Amino acid sequence: MQSTAKNENARVIKGKVYYDDDNMELHGAVIMIKGTKIGTQSNRQGEYELVIPEKYNTKRLTIVASFIGMNDVKVQVGKTKDNVDFHLENDNEIFMGEAVVKAYKKNKKTRKNEEK
Numbered sequence: 001m002q003s004t005a006k007n008e009n010a011r012v013i014k015g016k017v018y019y020d021d022d023n024m025e026l027h028g029a030v031i032m033i034k035g036t037k038i039g040t041q042s043n044r045q046g047e048y049e050l051v052i053p054e055k056y057n058t059k060r061l062t063i064v065a066s067f068i069g070m071n072d073v074k075v076q077v078g079k080t081k082d083n084v085d086f087h088l089e090n091d092n093e094i095f096m097g098e099a100v101v102k103a104y105k106k107n108k109k110t111r112k113n114e115e116k
Contacts, residue, residue: 009054013082017042017065026067029088034062034074044079 017029019043025046031038033056042048050063057079066072073086 009057011057011082013050013052013063013077013084015048015084017045017067017086017088019047020045020089023031023087027089029065029067029086031063031065031086034064041113077114 017026019026026042027044030039031048031050040048040050058104061077062074063077063084064074065088066070067088069091070088071091073088075084077084
């Protein structure tokens with residue numbers, strides 16, 4: 001993830017990331033410009049600030065929010081949209097309420113030498 005310093009021609013998109021099941025703020029979500037290495041993370045309050053370099057200001061951008069175990073959310077933004085909130089939901093294909101773990105132990109038998 002590339003961090004970009006804000007300059008006078010850069011654009012800033014701000015917003016919040018929520019866990020959709022209970023509408024709680026989501027800490028540590030990754031927000032990126034699709035197809036680039038430019039991104040940021042949400043803070044403890046779920047807030048983020050994404051600095052868009054000048055060369056991307058004239059384009060229609062797709063902003064992607066992601067978090068482990070949740071479906072990615074993509075939002076297209078034009079030149080004028082500066083506030084985008086994301087509501088992430090569980091990815092039901094990988095979400096497990098329970099897991100069964102089996103472990104196997106292999107014992108190595110040794111013979112004691114009785115003759116000394």
